[in-house]
Amino acid sequence: MADPKKPRAAFAPWDRRQLPGSFDVEESARRVGNYKWIEMRLFEVLGGWVATVPELDVKMRLGSHCYHHAWHAELWHKRLPELREMNPERLTEPPNDEMVAFVDAMTEPEAAEQTIEKLVGVYRVLIPHKIAAYTYHRNNTSEITDAPTIRSIDFILQDEYADWRDGEMMLQSIITTPEEVDRAAARQAELEKLMVKAGGITGPGTIGDPYDIPEQ
Amino acid sequence: MRNLFPPEDLARDDRFVRVPAEARIEDPRSNGASNPRSARLKPSQRGGPDGARSMMHGIFVGEIQALEGAGRTCWDFEAGSDEYQVPFELKLDMARQCWDESRHVEISIKLSEHMGTEIGEFGESAFLYRAACNPDPILRLTGVNRALEGLAIDVFNSMREFGKIAGDPVLTFCEDWMLADEVTHVKMGSDWLRKITANDPERRTRALEFQRVVDKLFSFNGLRGDDEDSPVRLARRFRELAGFDDEEIDAIAADALEAKNETASVESVGASA
Numbered sequence: 001m002a003d004p005k006k007p008r009a010a011f012a013p014w015d016r017r018q019l020p021g022s023f024d025v026e027e028s029a030r031r032v033g034n035y036k037w038i039e040m041r042l043f044e045v046l047g048g049w050v051a052t053v054p055e056l057d058v059k060m061r062l063g064s065h066c067y068h069h070a071w072h073a074e075l076w077h078k079r080l081p082e083l084r085e086m087n088p089e090r091l092t093e094p095p096n097d098e099m100v101a102f103v104d105a106m107t108e109p110e111a112a113e114q115t116i117e118k119l120v121g122v123y124r125v126l127i128p129h130k131i132a133a134y135t136y137h138r139n140n141t142s143e144i145t146d147a148p149t150i151r152s153i154d155f156i157l158q159d160e161y162a163d164w165r166d167g168e169m170m171l172q173s174i175i176t177t178p179e180e181v182d183r184a185a186a187r188q189a190e191l192e193k194l195m196v197k198a199g200g201i202t203g204p205g206t207i208g209d210p211y212d213i214p215e216q
Numbered sequence: 217m218r219n220l221f222p223p224e225d226l227a228r229d230d231r232f233v234r235v236p237a238e239a240r241i242e243d244p245r246s247n248g249a250s251n252p253r254s255a256r257l258k259p260s261q262r263g264g265p266d267g268a269r270s271m272m273h274g275i276f277v278g279e280i281q282a283l284e285g286a287g288r289t290c291w292d293f294e295a296g297s298d299e300y301q302v303p304f305e306l307k308l309d310m311a312r313q314c315w316d317e318s319r320h321v322e323i324s325i326k327l328s329e330h331m332g333t334e335i336g337e338f339g340e341s342a343f344l345y346r347a348a349c350n351p352d353p354i355l356r357l358t359g360v361n362r363a364l365e366g367l368a369i370d371v372f373n374s375m376r377e378f379g380k381i382a383g384d385p386v387l388t389f390c391e392d393w394m395l396a397d398e399v400t401h402v403k404m405g406s407d408w409l410r411k412i413t414a415n416d417p418e419r420r421t422r423a424l425e426f427q428r429v430v431d432k433l434f435s436f437n438g439l440r441g442d443d444e445d446s447p448v449r450l451a452r453r454f455r456e457l458a459g460f461d462d463e464e465i466d467a468i469a470a471d472a473l474e475a476k477n478e479t480a481s482v483e484s485v486g487a488s489a
Contacts, residue, residue, distance in 0.1 A: 048291025063318030070311030
């Protein structure tokens with residue numbers, strides 16, 4: 001064993017974390033408030049839909065996923081005071097009215113024959129956008145100062161990927177005719193247009209701006 | 217999607233058969249002549265295995281409805297502090313319950329196969345979900361999490377005992393795990409009832425009255441009771457863990473005994489006629 005008194009680098013050679021990040025505390029809190037809001041809307045509707053879907057496997061899966069997103073909402077609820085927002089409800093809000101319109105449209109289907117519409121909204125539109133928003137945040141925030149947010153995002157992304165795969169497989173098993181393919185595609189287009197209007201989970205700039213080229 | 221989804225509209229595939237609660241209770245395979253309701257469920261009893269399969273099917277559909285009820289509570293009530301809102305943390309508990317109930321449905325399906333029955337072999341009545349339709353969130357919580365989930369404690373404990381007597385380690389193992397979850401759910405109900413009604417004794421009284429109505433409805437004509445020989449025996453120790461006090465358990469036992477005596481008296485009149 002090496003001499004324990006021999007000085008070592010504070011950051012090990014394999015630890016390449018950087019101090020700078022794209023978000024200050026205020027911006028991080030704003031985004032976290034948007035995350036909590038959308039996670040709440042998602043777990044609420046998944047819970048509500050359980051009674052409305054006749055497919056037994058889907059019914060059970062929605063019940064499991066409902067809790068995943070409730071837990072995400074709880075993580076963000078606890079993170080907000082750590083970001084100097086002592087009243088978490090104040091920032092638990094959508095980024096804009098267009099996001100409210102998206103959620104209203106996504107949660108509208110109720111009939112037992114609309115499982116495709118329900119699943120497409122969640123698993124082909126909302127969850128891919130959540131993964132994008134969380135990934136952008138994870139890759140752009142300070143790896144040192146905002147480590148608690150990164151830790152939560154890492155746990156959350158594991159759920160999101162698993163749920164996305166579950167949802168996509170449920171859809172592939174339910175969509176069996178050309179007409180159902182059209183239904184799913186039409187539903188996805190309808191909701192994707194609303195999401196584009198909203199600018200993503202945290203509004204315009206959710207995943208940055210690839211046309212914003214830094215000056216040399 | 218609307219709020220307050222009615223029991224008639226619960227979505228099911230074609231295997232399920234919806235029946236009125238009375239028809240389910242009076243199904244002769246469950247507790248008819250071959251399996252008198254005064255007797256503890258035993259494998260050696262004539263009709264005992266059928267009774268156990270029927271009870272397992274009842275648990276299965278009950279778990280589906282419990283899942284649906286918890287899910288609806290996530291959707292039906294906004295987070296907030298008004299009378300028809302619920303605390304954010306209560307909604308999180310209901311979401312957690314959704315996950316638990318989903319697992320219970322999975323377990324029940326596997327156990328049903330294990331016990332030699334299949335989905336739809338027995339009828340389903342929506343009686344459990346009906347209690348989850350109360351528009352007052354605290355009454356709903358009390359009716360579901362204290363009355364019905366309390367009943368689930370008794371049922372799971374009885375099935376666990378049946379598994380032990382039958383020498384069935386799979387049944388005993390699964391029922392023991394589900395029993396742990398149910399104690400958690402009942403405790404959730406007990407804790408939230410105390411917390412939300414801490415400064416509103418009138419509302420607490422209404423909630424407890426609703427719980428008693430539900431408890432009486434689900435005494436199953438005396439099927440549940442405090443006697444060792446009851447088909448579904450009151451699980452006092454587990455109810456205590458879940459936040460019931462002795463007085464409350466005694467009241468449930470008294471109601472169950474009353475229901476049993478009423479049923480016996482009706483049956484004796486029927487027999488003499």
